[in-house]
Amino acid sequence: MSFSVAGKSVIVTGAANGVGLAIARRFVKEGANVVLADMDDNGLKAEVDKGTEEETSARTFAGDLRQHLAQANLLSATIDAFERVDVLINAARQVLPSDPMDPKADEVEEMLSQNLMGSLRLSQLVAKRMIKQAEGDEDEGPVGAIVNLSSIAARCTQPGLMGYSISTAAADQMTRALAVELAPHRIRVNAVAFGSVLSNSLNTRIKANPDYRDNIIKGTPMGRIAKPGAVAEAAQFLASDAASFITGQVVTVDGGRSLLDPVNAPAH
Structure with missing residues (x-):
C-alpha cells in the first residue's frame, strides 16, 4: 500500500498555526489539494504571504468552525475548488485552564x-x-478518511486541565463511535493523541515558563520535544491507503511520555 496522499482533496482545520499548519503544509508538499481552514484570518493571510496559496493545490478559508453556517461554507468552498473531499483533518483545538471546584x-x-x-x-x-x-x-x-487530533491529556490529566482532558477523552470516544457508524460506507475514522510535541499552545507556555522545557524532556523517554511534523506524518499515514484496514484507533505520538508513572515509588 502507498503512503501517498497526492491528488486527494483535503480539509485541514486549525491550519493557521502550530500542528494544524504543519499538517496542511505536509499535505500540500505531498501533492494533495488542501483547504486550510481557521478562524484566525490574520494567521491564514500570513501563510498566504509566505506563498502557500500560490500553490495551485492550496486554498484558505476563514471562519468560526463551531458554527454550522461556517462549516457548510467551508464544505462548499472545498467542492468549488476541488470538486470533492476525500480527507478531513480535525486539527482545530483549544487549551484552557479550568477550576474543577468552581461551579460558575x-x-x-x-x-x-x-x-x-x-x-x-x-x-x-x-x-x-x-x-x-x-x-x-x-x-x-476507500471512500474517505477522517483524522481527529486528540491529546494524551485524555488519559493522563494534569491539575487545572480538567476541561481539556474531558473534551479530548470525549473526542477519542467520538472517533470510535464514528468509525463504527461509517465503516459500512468505507469511510475510516482515526485520531492522533499527541504529547511532548511543540504545538502552538505548548510553545506559548514554554516561553512564559522556561523550566517547562526541561521538565517535559525529563518526562519523555525519548528525551526530546518533537516538532509538529511528527504529528503531520502520523496524520498522513492515517489518511493514506496504507492505513486502509485501520479505523477507530487513537494513535499516540508522545515519545513514550504517557508510559511513565511520575511517582518514583512502587504502586503496590
Whole structure:
C-alpha cells in the first residue's frame, strides 16, 4: 500500500498555526489539494504571504468552525475548488485552564464546544458528502478518511486541565463511535493523541515558563520535544491507503511520555 496522499482533496482545520499548519503544509508538499481552514484570518493571510496559496493545490478559508453556517461554507468552498473531499483533518483545538471546584466556570463547556462538537458536526457534514460522492461507484475501494487530533491529556490529566482532558477523552470516544457508524460506507475514522510535541499552545507556555522545557524532556523517554511534523506524518499515514484496514484507533505520538508513572515509588 502507498503512503501517498497526492491528488486527494483535503480539509485541514486549525491550519493557521502550530500542528494544524504543519499538517496542511505536509499535505500540500505531498501533492494533495488542501483547504486550510481557521478562524484566525490574520494567521491564514500570513501563510498566504509566505506563498502557500500560490500553490495551485492550496486554498484558505476563514471562519468560526463551531458554527454550522461556517462549516457548510467551508464544505462548499472545498467542492468549488476541488470538486470533492476525500480527507478531513480535525486539527482545530483549544487549551484552557479550568477550576474543577468552581461551579460558575464555563471552561468545560468551551472545551467541549471547541474540541468535541465542532469536530463532530463537521465530520457528520463531510461524511455525508463523502457518501454522496460514492453513490453509483462500482469501485470497492476507500471512500474517505477522517483524522481527529486528540491529546494524551485524555488519559493522563494534569491539575487545572480538567476541561481539556474531558473534551479530548470525549473526542477519542467520538472517533470510535464514528468509525463504527461509517465503516459500512468505507469511510475510516482515526485520531492522533499527541504529547511532548511543540504545538502552538505548548510553545506559548514554554516561553512564559522556561523550566517547562526541561521538565517535559525529563518526562519523555525519548528525551526530546518533537516538532509538529511528527504529528503531520502520523496524520498522513492515517489518511493514506496504507492505513486502509485501520479505523477507530487513537494513535499516540508522545515519545513514550504517557508510559511513565511520575511517582518514583512502587504502586503496590
